[in-house]
Amino acid sequence: MSVNTVQPTPTPTIEPDAELREAKSGGAQQLELAGGKQGLTTLAVITQIVLIVWAAMVIFPFLWMIMTSFKTNVDILFSPWKLPPALEWDNFNRAWVQARIGRYFLNSFIVIIMSLTGTLFVSAMAAYVLARFEFPGRSWLYYLFMAGLMFPVFLGLVPLYFVVQDLHLLGTYHGLALVYIAYSLPFTIFFLTGFFKTLPGEVAEAAIVDGANQYQVFFNVMLPMAKPGLIAMGIFNFLGQWNQYLLPLVLMPNENRYVLSEGLAFLAIQQGYANDYAALFAAMVITMVPTLVVYILFQRRLESGLTAGALKG
Amino acid sequence: MYYRKYRLIVPFMLPALILYFVFVLYPYARAFYVSLTSWGGLSSKMPWVGLDNYHKLLNDQRFLDALGRNGQLLIALPLITIAISLTFAALFTQGGQGVRGAGFYRVVFFFPQVMSAVVIGILWTYVYSPNVGMLNGILRNVGLGSLARPWLGDSSTILWCILAVAVWSSVGFYMVIFVAGMQSIPTSFYEAAVLDGASRWGLFKDITFPLLWETIRTCLIYIAIAALDFFTLVQVMTGGSSTGASRSAEVTALYMYTTAFTKSRWGYATAIGVVLLVLTLLLSVVIMQATKRETYEY
Secondary structure (H helix, E strand, O other), X not given: OOOOOOOOOOOOOOOOHHHHHHHXXXXXXXXXXXXXXXXXXXXXXXXXXXXXXXXXXXXXXXXXXXXXXXXXXXXXXXXXXXOOOOOOOHHHHHHHOOOOHHHHHHHHHHHHHHHHHHHHHHHHHHHHHHHHOOOOOHHHHHHHHHHOOOOOHHHXXXXXXXXXXXXXXXXXXXXXXXXXXXXXXXXXXHHHHHHHHHOOOHHHHHHHXXXXXXHHHHHHHHHHHOHHHHHHHHHHHHHXXXXXXXXXXXXXXXXXXXXXXXXXXXXXXXXXXXXXXXXXXXXXHHHHHHHHHHHHHHHHHHHHHHHHHHHHO | OHHHHHHHHHHHXXXXXXXXXXXXXXXXXXXXXXXXXXXXXXXXXXXXXXXHXXXXXXXXXXXXXXXXXXXXXXXXXXXXXHHHHHHHHHHHHHOOOXXXXXXXXXXXXXXXXXXXXXXXXHHHHHHOOXXXXXHHHXXXXXXXXHHOOOHHHOOOOHHHHHHHHHHHHHHHHHHHHHHHHHHOOOHHHHHHHHHOOOOHHHHHHHHHHHHHHHHHHHHHHHHHHHHHOOOHHHHHHOOOOOOHHHHHHOOHHHHHHHHHHOOOOHHHHXXXXXXXXXXXXXXXXXXXXXXXXXXXXX
């Protein structure tokens, strides 16, 4: 909780913590009423056992993956359970260079820089208009964007492929980034429209009285105020776009431009023949690191943001 | 003032609208037309065939089998995921002085949800692997070696093994949602019931469950749609192959992908996409209707 460097907002969709804590302490009280001391401890023990078993089931495969990424191929095959006798850093080198994970990493990085900036910028502008201006057809536009949340991607997949091809964007960084932006719009606009609505209007009015034009109000007043919402959507879209598999699979057919998820799947199939499991596991660890870092840094914010989205979306 | 307002509205809405139209709405709308053609291969001609593709789908055993697998997922995935995550959430909120290490468990349980499905798929492929895999290793070590098998190479187990991975990775997410829902139920409800002598199970059955119902049905629709769109895990865990045992895990979305991007049967593949859409909408309506209950305001 304390890792959040950004100021938390009082919006319930983003920081429901205070409320939850209060409810939690009430819950404890209620159970003291409910059962005797004996029943409470038995339940507590069972609870702990169940939770520990599941936690182990989640952690163990990841630990096994990290451990395996430091072993030699011989050790992986003949002693899959033992700790590596020495750390094989060369696995990571082979994954990065020979298996071209470094290349895929760079591709993912280029695409995500463009798509993430674009998503936030384009969505914030549209959400701002939808939240704070009255004009005919406004709610119609809002629902048009919301409709995008309902349709399965598979429906439009073939036409999308040909649209991208006809625009000469197939296999290009900016082409994939534009498609990512378009598909991220519905949820991001939905979230940010709600966010802009909660911001107080007085500051903007004061700025207009001081002679600022509408653009200055947006860029100098509203956008800085919306920072927590933008950060929440930035994290959310980072994970969604970084992990995206289907769209690049279709829109990035050239091996040289594979993004990480695509390149990793390609590598997994190849490695089956090449038998360099160690490099494959190292590649998986490399792919996991950015997600892991973002998750650990922003866990609280992400969890509340995602669940709020799920419940309203 | 009136005109000045539009000087902002138009340029601010335009980028979003253009991108959304070109890459989302237009492809979706066009799909309906494409699905009525026999467009295929490298040709740019789209011969109109009416509902022909849909007729063919009705007699396409491979499609029907794939759809049947989605049907199995549709029943199993929501039931198992919700049962486990609801149990965990109940243990979390009812387990006395707030469960010890609650923060730790939440961080751990939620983690697979943010992980790349490709990494998860490859990782579990190796967990299930016949010789070096973790699962067979554990079975052999505890004396259950007779149960060891090539999990993903056996057509009777492959789909369920992949389903288990889907459950494994999403339980934490739904648990967090249910915990949030349970914690927003006023404690006075429980206190009153306890004074009336309600048991712990009674509290869950008569208070928690009915008050959480709206949340549960939202999640139900969510998971049901995920079961229809099931793709990445199967694609990765079968290594993109659709022969042998892997065929026994072929789901509709994967069949559509293969039909389009390996066989270039664009019209036919798009018809499958339209069927997926219709099923999604139908399913949402059916679940909404079937799970309708009296709602409680509190």
